[in-house]
Amino acid sequence: MSDPRQPLLSVRDLRVHFFMDEGVVKAVDGISFDVWPGQVFGVVGESGCGKSVAMKAMLRIVEPPGRLVSGEILLRRSRAKRDGDQRDLVQDLARLDPGGAEMREIRGGEIALIPQEPMAAFSPVHQVGDQVIEAIMLHRTVSGREARAIAAQLFRDVGIPDAEERLDAYSWQLSGGLRQRAMIAMALSCDPRLLIADEPTTAVDVTTQAQVLRLLRRLREGRDAAIIFITHDLGVIAQMADYVMVMYLGLVMEQGPVDNIFHAAKHPYTQALLRSIPSVESAPRVTLPTISGSIPHPFNRPRGCPFHPRCPHFIPGTCDREPPPLRPVGDGHLVSCVLYDQAEART
């Protein structure tokens, strides 16, 4: 069991830039956050906000022309893997060689990924069972037969019927829901301490989504692992997360406990986002409040607060200068907006 008083993962001032012929895209430009053991850490944002790139950076799988420019990714590694060492080992993943043995041990072993498209993530020419077994044998010292037994048990754990038979199936023979379950089984195969789920339910139907979400919730209760849950669906975040980070154009706009984000959102972007989603409970056929304009192209990210051109509270001369730093506005609740500068000064 890991120490619950210490964050499992601490990211400090992470920057990932893409160096293209046309210019530099600052996909992630200085984000910091902590993920605690047993927590579901939700990351929300629209396309281009850098949520997926940030998670790729954590696994050190950012493809060129992208590069991790600066920042620390501090992962608390279990002592079991370092014999003789009494303390948990904190390692900065940003300093490791992305192709090195250590990073490869962490990837899939301590941090596992559930990708968005299970169809693209599985090889179509290998049986799904073999792909899961391969992952198990890479990270654990077990025989082929043992690995197969572990894989079958994992398939049963994630609720795949006829688990033994399904090990021999190819990914294209499985339905979307089963494929996503097999993917989750593979991610869990080495008992990761941190699971990164990158939009795990965007490619599936609502009823399957409900099944997958329930499965993830159950898995978290059973294990001590933390989950970073990335999505653009605010409904899914509300159902799943304990703590939420809202991103926009490579920066953190707001982060806080899930209840604060949905019931006491501080940042104009979060507020606008919450207002603009139609709900099954809201009045039909009325004009929805919208966020004016569209997300700027990443090449010309606005100066200062990236949301200022669309913000109803835009203060000329202030918001378009410097991106405001994250300030605490409550218990574990941080906001990057100048509107709360005075609030802080007053209290």
Place this chain on the structure above:
Amino acid sequence: MSTPSPNAAPLLEVRNLRKHFPIQKGFRRRIVGYVRAVDDVSFSINQGETLGLVGESGCGKTTTARCVLRAYEPTSGEMLFRAGNGQVVDLARLSRKELRPVRPQIQMIFQDPYGSLNPRMPIFDIVGEPLLVNGMRDRRMRVERVAELLRLVGLRPEFMQRFPHAFSGGQRQRIGIARALALHPRLVVADEPVSALDVSVQAQILNLMLDLQRELHLTYLFIGHNLSVVKHICDRVAVMYVGKLAEMASAQELYSAPRHPYTAALMAAVPVADPRHRSGDVELKGEVPSPANPPSGCYFHPRCPHAVDRCRAEVPALREISPGHAVSCHRAEELALRGVA
């Protein structure tokens, strides 16, 4: 119908529509079976209203829409369309030539704003092509009409000479809508028009569609899988399951008092954007059956928590249980199902 309009004559009446795709096998392409993508579907859309068609992937909602557009040849059934001149024509039976004058009246908005616009054509050509095809030869007139259309959907007419790559997803969807409106359609089929868009842009497009409907008296057939979006924009909603209609009612009634267990299960699966209301254990088990090999009786019975012997044996017919509310479930009257709001 939540708002009975004065001219409540049906614009489109679909009766017993079927579309079966043959399954071919072997070298000789022998037909070994049929995928019943759409199997005996009937509904009508009144002038000026929005009918929503919802269901999980593979339920036949897109196939239904494509039959209405005659992009697919229906296997059987009638699709009675009240054309602009007041005449009622059966879309299913018209020949290609007879379809020509009807086609401009039924237009489509596509799901993917990236795949549906030709990247090599400037916006003027994309939006102006339907005009050119339908006889507007004069370039100046076309420029004028395209400018008018772009203004209508909230784009600046100066952008006419730009190519699609210069636009964001939301702007591209507006271009697609402008193209659909070029020929003054009476019926617009929108196949998941907002599912590929970001949340902040979705609301803009939904608002635009509602505004355009009021302004131009459009009738929409709106296909979607996001139940919140469908409820927001539709007057009436039809729920499809494995090629058949499970339930059809006014949006208000369907969401507040669903009578089919599948509708209720679909609604329970929608994640509510409120952490204080986490959904409980209501969950649909299993998978959607294949329309090539559907189960006996009610197609939903293997997943239905309320199934009885009769459901396994007998196919339920779609029947009206209260005015404007049709459901195909043997036990519709006795079940107490929970809806949302």
